[in-house]
Amino acid sequence: MKQIVIAFLIILGLSPAILAQEGFKITGRLGGSLGGNLVLVGSSSEGAVKLGETTMIDGNFEFSGSVEGVMPAYILTEEQQPIATVMLENLEYTLVAGESGIEVLGGGESQKIWNEFEVINRHVLKEKMKMEQEGRAAYAQQNQMKLQALQQQFAKIATDAEAKQLDLFKKYKDSFVSAFMIASGMQQMDYVSLKTLYDMLGGNVQANFYGQLIARQLMALKQIEPGSVGPDFQGVTAAGETITLHGVKAKVKLVDFWASWCGPCRQEMPNVSKIYKKYHELGLEIIGVSLDKKVEEWTKAMKEEKMEWLNMIDMESRIARLYFVRGIPHTILLDENNRIIAKDLRGKQLEKKIAELLKN
Structure with missing residues (x-):
């Protein structure tokens, strides 16, 4: 038998x-x-x-x-x-x-699927390390054309890798490995990108542990999408006043995440200052949120940049995490009802949008 x-x-x-x-x-x-x-x-x-x-x-x-x-x-x-x-x-x-x-x-089958994703990831990592080495040499030689060519080359590699990963997500939409892969990288994704991947997953996978993690992340990201009311936060300004985002009264509010050590942030400050002086009396309020770790560096930079608007320091990145800030400078534009209008506008685009909102 x-x-x-x-x-x-x-x-x-x-x-x-x-x-x-x-x-x-x-x-x-x-x-x-x-x-x-x-x-x-x-x-x-x-x-x-x-x-x-x-x-x-x-x-x-x-x-x-x-x-x-x-x-x-x-x-x-x-x-x-x-x-x-x-x-x-x-x-x-x-x-x-x-x-x-x-x-x-x-x-088993899950390991085989994971290995397919790994082939793509390792190829990207290998090319990245190779280009970083070439980039250091080009930078030392001040070869801007070579640096630009390397950036374009890596952008193509990353785009090709993303397309291959999307194919795997579609192929293995019913595997928990796909949900695990997405959940592992979701902290670097915006709402639209994450929602696109989540919608590819099968119903059973969406219901598993990693699928539920993704769903919760989507709910949190949805709160900071244009059209949503921005989450409230509280902080102490450089003048010692405790304020909240929702408590600030203004027709248009600009939340500007920055830091004293951030070169692009400092380069943008003259433009922010110009916008503030031009539109503050018309209903604009700016709330600067510094990610500095030392108060003295924050206040020193404020004096150097002659910041006249509200400013607070977020040493523990509590506010930055609330708004999923992954890089600075990062701006969030809100209306008088604290509804998010736009994100990451700078330069002429920022001024144009503020002027448009204040006319209405």
């Missing part, structure tokens, strides 16, 4: 050895004289979970244990440097040194 069952399983393409697998086993065969302590950390709905630790000797190591379902896991050095990412389930994995880095062999 047992032989008949085994034969039937083989016909179905199921190996008895796989069915008997009660846990996972990760074997490292990296070669060389690599050594040191390693830790295996899983990512779950409860947060980071330590799944095991071991010592690597001459590039060899082993982890074993068990998990439920599929769990993203990271092999880290004791300095918390990542060695590899594994879509971990109760199967066998082997890590070997490849041309483009450490390769993960074995595992």
Whole structure:
């Protein structure tokens, strides 16, 4: 009877050895004289979970244990440097040194899908490192044409990689790996980009843990999209006055995220100052939010730039996180009802929009 069952399983393409697998086993065969302590950390709905630790000797190591379902896991050095990412389930994995880095062999369908994404990511990283080296040489030679050519070349590589990733998201819309990939990079995405990827996912994937993380991020990003009422915040101005965004009365409000150490911010300040002087009496109020870490550097820059408008310092980046500020200068334009009109306008575009709003 047992032989008949085994034969039937083989016909179905199921190996008895796989069915008997009660846990996972990760074997490292990296070669060389690599050594040191390693830790295996899983990512779950409860947060980071330590799944095991071991010592690597001459590039060899082993982890074993068990998990439920599929769990993203990271092999880290004791300095918390990542060695590899594994879509971990109760199967066998082997890590070997490849041309483009450490390769993960074995595992299940989720690992195969992850590896396809990794091929794209590693290609971009390899080209980026190569171009950074060429860029440093071009900068030393003050070769602006070469620098511009490198920027255009990398932009094309990034665009091609994005297109390939989109194809994979469509192909694997029902895999949790796609949701995990999107959730891992969503902090760098705006609402439209993230919503586009989320809408590609199948219903079951949208309902899983990573799908729900993306949905919550979308809800937060929606609050800072044009047309939404901007989240309120509070701060203390350089004059010692406690104010809130919603409490400031003005027909048009400009929130300007900046810092004393930000070159582009300082370059834009004369334009901001000109706009303030020209439109303040007509109903414009500016609230500067500095991301400086030291009060003296903030106040020194304010004096140097002769800032006459409201200004506060956000040393813990609380306000910046509220508005998902990923780079500065960053501006948010709001109407008298605190509804967001536009974001990231500068120069002539900023003045044109403010003038248009104040005419209405």
